[in-house]
Amino acid sequence: xxxxxxxxxxxxxxxxxxxxxxxxxxxxxxxxxxxxxxxxxxxxxxxxxxxxxxxxxxxxxxxxxxxxxxxxxxxxxxxxxxxxxxxxxxxxxxxxxxxxxxxxxxxxxxxxxxxxxxxxxxxxxxxxxxxxxxxxxxxxxxxxxxxxxxxxxxxxxxxxxxxxxxxxxxxxxxxxxxxxxxxxxxxxxxxxxxxxxxxxxxxxxxxxxxxxxxxxxxxxxxxxxxxxxxxxxxxxxxxxxxxxxxxxxxxxxxxxxxxxxxxxxxxxxxxxxxxxx
Amino acid sequence: xxxxxxxxxxxxxxxxxxxxxxxxxxxxxxxxxxxxxxxxxxxxxxxxxxxxxxxxxxxxxxxxxxxxxxxxxxxxxxxxxxxxxxxxxxxxxxxxxxxxxxxxxxxxxxxxxxxxxxxxxxxxxxxxxxxxxxxxxxxxxxxxxxxxxxxxxxxxxxxxxxxxxxxxxxxxxxxxxxxxxxxxxxxxxxxxxxxxxxxxxxxxxxxxxxxxxxxxxxxxxxxxxxxxxxxxxxxxxxxxxxxxxxxxxxxxxxxxxxxxxxxxxxxxxxxxxxxxx
DNA sequence: ATCTGTAGTTCCATTATTTGGAATGAAATT
DNA sequence: AATTTCATTCCAAATAATGGAACTACAGAT
Numbered sequence: 385x386x387x388x389x390x391x392x393x394x395x396x397x398x399x400x401x402x403x404x405x406x407x408x409x410x411x412x413x414x415x416x417x418x419x420x421x422x423x424x425x426x427x428x429x430x431x432x433x434x435x436x437x438x439x440x441x442x443x444x445x446x447x448x449x450x451x452x453x454x455x456x457x458x459x460x461x462x463x464x465x466x467x468x469x470x471x472x473x474x475x476x477x478x479x480x481x482x483x484x485x486x487x488x489x490x491x492x493x494x495x496x497x498x499x500x501x502x503x504x505x506x507x508x509x510x511x512x513x514x515x516x517x518x519x520x521x522x523x524x525x526x527x528x529x530x531x532x533x534x535x536x537x538x539x540x541x542x543x544x545x546x547x548x549x550x551x552x553x554x555x556x557x558x559x560x561x562x563x564x565x566x567x568x569x570x571x572x573x574x575x576x577x578x579x580x581x582x583x584x585x586x587x588x589x590x591x592x593x594x595x596x597x598x599x600x601x602x603x604x605x606x607x608x609x610x611x612x613x614x615x616x617x618x619x620x621x622x623x624x625x626x627x628x629x630x631x632x633x634x635x636x637x638x639x640x641x642x643x644x645x646x647x648x649x650x651x652x653x654x655x656x657x658x659x660x661x
Numbered sequence: 662x663x664x665x666x667x668x669x670x671x672x673x674x675x676x677x678x679x680x681x682x683x684x685x686x687x688x689x690x691x692x693x694x695x696x697x698x699x700x701x702x703x704x705x706x707x708x709x710x711x712x713x714x715x716x717x718x719x720x721x722x723x724x725x726x727x728x729x730x731x732x733x734x735x736x737x738x739x740x741x742x743x744x745x746x747x748x749x750x751x752x753x754x755x756x757x758x759x760x761x762x763x764x765x766x767x768x769x770x771x772x773x774x775x776x777x778x779x780x781x782x783x784x785x786x787x788x789x790x791x792x793x794x795x796x797x798x799x800x801x802x803x804x805x806x807x808x809x810x811x812x813x814x815x816x817x818x819x820x821x822x823x824x825x826x827x828x829x830x831x832x833x834x835x836x837x838x839x840x841x842x843x844x845x846x847x848x849x850x851x852x853x854x855x856x857x858x859x860x861x862x863x864x865x866x867x868x869x870x871x872x873x874x875x876x877x878x879x880x881x882x883x884x885x886x887x888x889x890x891x892x893x894x895x896x897x898x899x900x901x902x903x904x905x906x907x908x909x910x911x912x913x914x915x916x917x918x919x920x921x922x923x924x925x926x927x928x929x930x931x932x933x934x935x936x937x938x
Numbered sequence: 939a940t941c942t943g944t945a946g947t948t949c950c951a952t953t954a955t956t957t958g959g960a961a962t963g964a965a966a967t968t
Numbered sequence: 969a970a971t972t973t974c975a976t977t978c979c980a981a982a983t984a985a986t987g988g989a990a991c992t993a994c995a996g997a998t
Contacts, residue, residue: 410729411984412689412956417733424756432975442958447976449956452687456694457788463893465975469757471786475793477754478811479701480746509748511734516752534755616740688955689985709946719987724947726985742946 415441416449420458420469429466477534486619487518489656490610490649494521494621497645501638503625506605508544510618511536513560515545518619540564540580541573543595543607544620550587551609551618557584572598592639593620602627606635608646612653621646692718693726697735697746706743754811763896764795766933767887767926771798771898774922778915780902783809783882785821787895790837792822795896817841817857818850820872820884821897827864828886828895834861849875869916870897879904883912885923889930898923 410417422438423430436446450467453459457472481487490507498505498521505522508515514536539545539560549557561577574580587593592608607622623638624630687694699715700707713723727744730736734749758764767784775782775798782799785792791813816822816837826834838854851857864870869885884899900915901907 410732413693413729413733415956416690417735420753424753428760433973443975444959444977445957451976452690455687456690458694463889469753469760471757471761471788471793471795473750473754473757474795474811475788475813476697476701476746477751480748480750481811483705483746484748511748511752516748518748518751534751534753534758536752612740692985710944720946721948721988722986728947 416453416458419446419449419453423459423467424469429462429464429468431464431466435467481518481533484518485656486617486653489652490621491519491521493645493648493652494519497521497621497623497641498523500641501623503623503630506532506544506607506622506624508537508542508548508620508622510539510545510548510620513539513563515539515542515548515620517544537599538564538567540566541569541595541598543593543605543622543624546580546583546587546595547593547607547609547620547622548618550584550593551611569599570597570601572596574598590639592643594635595622595624596632596635597627604630604635606639606642608639608643610646610649621649693730693735696723696726696730700736700744701746706739706741706745708741708743712744758795758810761795762933763889763894763930766929767898768796768798770922770925770929771796774798774898774900774918775800777918778900780900780907783821783884783899783901785814785819785825785897785899787816787822787825787897788813790816790840792816792819792825792897794821814876815841815844815846817843818846818872818875820870820882820899820901823857823860823864823872824870824884824886824897824899825895827861827870828888846876847874847878849873851875867916869920871912872899872901873909873912874904881907881912883916883919885916885920887923887926898926 419435419439422435426434432447432450435450436443439446441449450459454461454467454470457470460468460470462468486509487507494505494507502523504520506517507519508517515538516534516536517532520532537545539549549560552560561580564577564580566575566577566580567573568575574583583593592606595603595605595607597604603624604627605622605624607620610619610621612618621642623642625634696712696716699712703711709724709727712727713720716723718726727736731738731744731747734747737745737747739745763786764784771782771784779800781797783794784796785794792815793813794809794811797809814822816826826837829837838857841854841857843852843854843857844850845852851860860870869883872880872882872884874881880901881904882899882901884897887896887898889895898919900919902911
């Protein structure tokens with residue numbers, strides 16, 4: 385089965401602004417991180433002038449900002465003076481991943497779910513109106529494992545994303561949906577808020593979500609929401625596979641397993657965090 | 662300690678080429694990233710007061726700084742108000758990794774090297790006096806796949822690190838070594854600059870480096886340097902395995918293969934970058 | 939209930955950093 | 969050689985960060 389990632393990376397993170405524009409300004413940091421985003425979202429290395437045209441800042445200002453980012457290792461310059469994302473980010477991220485408690489708690493359950501179903505299992509957290517994949521367990525180890533982890537996908541057309549959205553209260557949900565731009569990745573992608581909301585209502589009743597080729601043709605999944613105790617964090621777990629193998633019956637059959645895995649993760653989180661402190 | 666640089670010390674502490682110096686002139690960003698580092702390096706979530714005791718800043722200042730970092734997603738707060746590394750970093754890092762040209766060019770060669778030797782192959786880049794692992798190809802291991810990617814290890818006691826150091830000119834090398842703190846990870850770890858320098862001289866002559874349980878007991882490797890065209894970036898490739906399986910003979914036997922892989926990667930980089938623009 | 943200590947948050951005049959227009963370099967292109 | 973494009977440096981003015989202190993919240997002890 386072809387990986388669910390690689391070629392699409394440039395596209396899927398493009399359209400939507402991952403998090404609704406907060407009224408708050410973070411001053412200097414916000415401006416700098418916006419630059420990092422520009423460089424991260426670009427298809428390749430960017431020249432000074434490329435960035436200048438995207439950011440509405442004067443030359444002198446931009447130049448110093450980029451210099452600072454490079455000095456801190458958040459960006460790098462290649463020998464042609466073009467800007468790239470720096471590897472310091474990789475280092476920071478690997479730490480954040482290795483020490484992420486939620487991920488560590490979930491891992492055995494993901495593995496178990498993978499063994500039960502034989503298909504790929506994903507763990508993703510909701511961030512704004514995107515899902516960021518925190519972990520992935522595949523059957524036969526294919527190589528491009530890391531490529532999926534850390535990837536962002538739109539919440540409205542992925543199983544994990546819709547499952548997580550379904551756990552939001554109406555107000556919050558409405559806010560995030562308002563920030564969406566519905567982009568037709570496949571013939572089955574929801575085209576508007578009404579269709580998405582109808583789907584989410586069903587998901588709330590059922591307790592689990594389906595994605596039948598909504599994000600990528602030929603890829604289906606069933607997913608269940610994971611609610612954090614404090615409600616601050618929402619996540620989801622899913623079983624994903626190619627449509628020719630993962631039939632509707634299979635999805636139905638796996639749904640209780642996925643829900644059970646999600647519940648186990650929630651329970652473990654509560655148990656681990658409760659007595660700890 | 663035999664002075665390779667006694668008289669140069671004054672010079673290279675001033676030299677601004679290597680970024681090993683923490684002479685931060687990045688203003689606000691530098692202070693903020695130092696906080697991110699503190700949180701990233703901690704063993705677990707940190708309370709406000711914990712960070713306060715590490716950073717020498719007033720309460721009010723620190724509070725606002727942390728707020729900004731959280732708002733930008735570089736940090737997160739858990740339900741107890743403790744600070745963690747944010748997943749936005751994971752997302753940025755996955756992009757930097759997926760689009761890293763060097764990694765992409767090297768990958769097939771790493772895979773080939775893995776097949777030839779049957780052991781684990783690493784690709785790492787030198788950053789200051791640390792090595793950050795960019796990629797890893799394992800034989801059949803199922804679990805710890807990306808635990809290594811993005812990790813930083815000291816350059817002076819890893820194969821990849823020593824190989825990369827050996828490609829530096831004397832001045833730069835002296836500067837980075839001056840910044841080192843020799844920590845005895847194992848019985849075989851170099852304890853001082855003299856021993857390390859002697860090793861590096863040998864590596865320069867041979868063209869490849871050994872690590873015989875210098876960083877981790879029971880783990881050996883052979884590594885070769887990868888010099889970037891512009892000299893700005895240095896990297897290394899290595900074959901690593903457990904000492905009981907990876908004997909000295911094996912290391913010797915693999916050395917030419919590792920060097921050949923490194924050379925192929927260099928060639929490919931030149932060919933890809935040259936005509937491209 | 940009150941006191942006391944610890945942890946976290948907010949406020950605002952002062953201070954230091956960032957800003958941005960314009961001038962200067964440095965390369966390509968004509 | 970002249971022109972255009974791109975990148976870098978400078979410095980007065982604008983703005984954002986600073987830090988001391990006052991304030992809230994909560995826990996445990998008296």
